[in-house]
Amino acid sequence: MANSTIIARLEKLADEFEAGRASLDTLANELVGHAEALERMDYHRIKEAQSVQAQLSMAIEQHRARDVDTGVLLGWLRNWIKALPGDVA
Secondary structure (H helix, E strand, O other): OOHHHHHHHHHHHHHHHHOOOOOHHHHHHHHHHHHHHOOOOOHHHHHHHHHHHHHHHHHHHOOOHHHOOHHHHHHHHHHHHHOOOOOOO
């Protein structure tokens, strides 16, 4: 799958989460899968996504999802998406 397609899916996920149409659980579950599917993905970026996913999963499991600062999360996600590699030529 082309990186542009995966990036579009991540952008849609961010938009859906911001609009309240995707849950924190959905975001946590889909983030790493998309990150690992990208070509030429920097190892550090994958580990960053895995770390965020682990923190979100822990908050959900501990019934502390309400404590997650969604504004900070969305800001991180959108900046993370902007730094992703484009399609491989």
